[in-house]
Amino acid sequence: MTITVAIAGARGRMGTAAVTAISNAANMEVVAALDYKYDNHYLHNGEVTMEPNGIPIYTSLESLVADGKPDILLDLTDPNAVFNNTYQALTMGIRPVIGTSGLTKQQIETLSEMAAESRIGGIIAPNFSIGAVLAMKFSAMAARYLQDVEILEMHHDKKVDAPSGTAVKTAQMIQEVREAHKQGHPDEKEHWEGARGADFEGMKVHSIRLPGLLAHQEVLLGGEGELLSIRHDSFDRKSFMPGILMAINNVIERENLVYGLENILD
């Protein structure tokens, strides 16, 4: 059986990579693109065309479904569009695979309840990189035993925000398993302000920004006489594709909506 997939955001950089990855998967097919423009056009090798060749583009989910209901809606658009797309997909019995970190707790709850009632599988994942998700998961697992933690995140110098969203999320996941406590020497003196980094419940977070860097994170966990370091390097957005394929295969089997790729990794 082939899993049929409609993609919202197929023209973007992530979407383009996803079209290729899904088309290359043995058991999947991209059957439609959902867009805010280019109705009645086609997406062919990454280009929009009028020729009836390639993936048909629709500007509404209704018209898309009218031509054939897909099994999956993969949504790679921005947070503004995502909620409505997902809501509609669930209403129509299409399983959503959503890549965004922008939904509110309230929105996630609403969608989860809808999915549970209709027994429709789905996933919302802020991060589809399996390596990044494992790194966060392992950091939280380890922090139960090695409770002194510092997070280093390193990015190119075009990044505006510090710390990174992944570092914040990692700190929050660790927060859930360890008690807040002051780290370092009790009488610590910061001769140069900021040297000890940002403080989150005693954990320290350090943001490095340099030209040349891509996206890297290292979590250091110290114990008596030992150090455990969990590092993830993200070199290319291709790293999100295996997680997307895994998510598509997973939601076909399940009857509820999960938040976070970590919940479908054992």
Added chain:
Amino acid sequence: MTITVAIAGARGRMGTAAVTAISNAANMEVVAALDYKYDNHYLHNGEVTMEPNGIPIYTSLESLVADGKPDILLDLTDPNAVFNNTYQALTMGIRPVIGTSGLTKQQIETLSEMAAESRIGGIIAPNFSIGAVLAMKFSAMAARYLQDVEILEMHHDKKVDAPSGTAVKTAQMIQEVREAHKQGHPDEKEHWEGARGADFEGMKVHSIRLPGLLAHQEVLLGGEGELLSIRHDSFDRKSFMPGILMAINNVIERENLVYGLENILD
């Protein structure tokens, strides 16, 4: 309630550290030392003395138990002594906490059966470093998803064996969760022999030996566009103490014998 602990190997370097760590634990007490000599002597601040001051030394478990049965036998001696000590401890209803990698599968099975029949808790652990054990566990968990793996282990240049026991154990744990396959380019050419390291089911293992180094291991797991690295640095044998204390607390509660500290970490 105080947990009473007898220690075999209390005069060694690891044993000396264990005496201190257990004595400092709020709920534990070192009540006796089991040794192959110094019967009727005492261990006081790391020195053997005739004065009746400190920890009494016994050369047989019978005479030790005659003066008061301890809850736990912590055995830090060599593989030759360990099996008999543990066997005897189980016979007498003392819970064994054993630090060795030298027992055979057959010996471990025999002891496990004894413990199960008598419902006595116990643990045999080749490595009591929580960080090292977590690093191995995480590596095996990750290798299910990121199946191309290389192991780097780095030690001081006084180490004779390559690869290290920990690297071998790590490779074996990964072997259980991933299918063997050739890594690297299919037509790979090794212009300098050995450059690509040792091969274990396709995994590559590299042993670095340099003056200055202590004991370090890094497992690299590569995926499309990303890298996950799990590193453990062991700086001091004090790193084994938290694992020993955790094991003592754990075996008091359980009614069987487990092999490997990873099995009492969630």
Added chain:
Amino acid sequence: MTITVAIAGARGRMGTAAVTAISNAANMEVVAALDYKYDNHYLHNGEVTMEPNGIPIYTSLESLVADGKPDILLDLTDPNAVFNNTYQALTMGIRPVIGTSGLTKQQIETLSEMAAESRIGGIIAPNFSIGAVLAMKFSAMAARYLQDVEILEMHHDKKVDAPSGTAVKTAQMIQEVREAHKQGHPDEKEHWEGARGADFEGMKVHSIRLPGLLAHQEVLLGGEGELLSIRHDSFDRKSFMPGILMAINNVIERENLVYGLENILD
């Protein structure tokens, strides 16, 4: 004064990046392309065109010079073409900036003598990445004092050769400053063949190949109680551009030909 540059290999990936970088430099201009085909065509925004718009393409250096002698010939072609191009450039009084590792010692000597006689500046550089060249230079400087060295090089798994050219070059540079000697324990035992890596005069070289990796090298130098690590990560071929611009500015001033970018870095 503007430095005029002709480029051989301008249509390649490195050449395309070089055209952009040189065009953006305040004191430089790309005036011509030397190619084995497309005579009388033009290179315009990376595309070959018949329109007289962009950089004129020539298939011989004579015809190129006939239309105006450039100050510099930047040659980014393969080793086969490079020697003749450089020889001719020197004959015509054009300063060569050559990016290749493929010339023989004999060829380099011939070109150096020509340049010295005519007092023409030039450079042949196997690697234009300033970071990579500094990393090699520092490794060799440090190996005079910390004489136990292991080289780790890490590349994507599409690379056929092990070790990498950079690792070989690094080992050779270190060879010149330290005496060969056996490293590690004198009675070292390799239980898994290849674990200790390739041996080059006692130095060990380890080649890691994983999907996801780009191009990385780490030189570890161990001493009593300490470790010095010099690492270079190459994420993008843009990293070669600053070195090319530096080389162009440098050869304008000099009256001989040097081999290796390290010789124009202080």
Added chain:
Amino acid sequence: MTITVAIAGARGRMGTAAVTAISNAANMEVVAALDYKYDNHYLHNGEVTMEPNGIPIYTSLESLVADGKPDILLDLTDPNAVFNNTYQALTMGIRPVIGTSGLTKQQIETLSEMAAESRIGGIIAPNFSIGAVLAMKFSAMAARYLQDVEILEMHHDKKVDAPSGTAVKTAQMIQEVREAHKQGHPDEKEHWEGARGADFEGMKVHSIRLPGLLAHQEVLLGGEGELLSIRHDSFDRKSFMPGILMAINNVIERENLVYGLENILD
């Protein structure tokens, strides 16, 4: 010829290591200890004794010299004692080898002038670890070309001060070769205060403190598409011994006083 060495601070931990290292050197001998107490005693295998066996202890340099003028005074005491000891040594024609970071610029100048006038060789070194000194030197050399720099220093959590003295010194050495400039995104936003670390002329400095850690520093230098990392790990105070021996051999040859081990490394 044997170089005769008197040691101030011979009973301390560093001094004890130095006595061993110098005694083991083929061309050196420890002939006396300078101390603030234990006059007429002897230092024998690290213990103070009345027996005339081992290294004689003196409480004044005059009485020490009266029994035989040493070639070298190695001073490993605190900054308070060091200036007077060195001043006196120079007056008496003894070559000083001084390990402290506590002297003022004025004091260093005074001693340098004295040494220059009398043509006596000497060295004052805040750090005798060859690896650490090379790491600082290389960082400064590289920062001329890769001008965006972040310094990470990592220490055990018993350290009170942040950043470390070595990090401050490294930043100052880099300051001398690069122009101050703002790094990172011009509109950078620190959502968690301190995340971007301490700022020193645009360079960022991050101090990590964790149990388990010893003393580590990593300097990251970023350029277009590349990263150069220079890391030093200090595992044991034995790492200072090769630098002390090198300094002793060097000052015998020279006729002036230098500040910093880097000045006797090529």
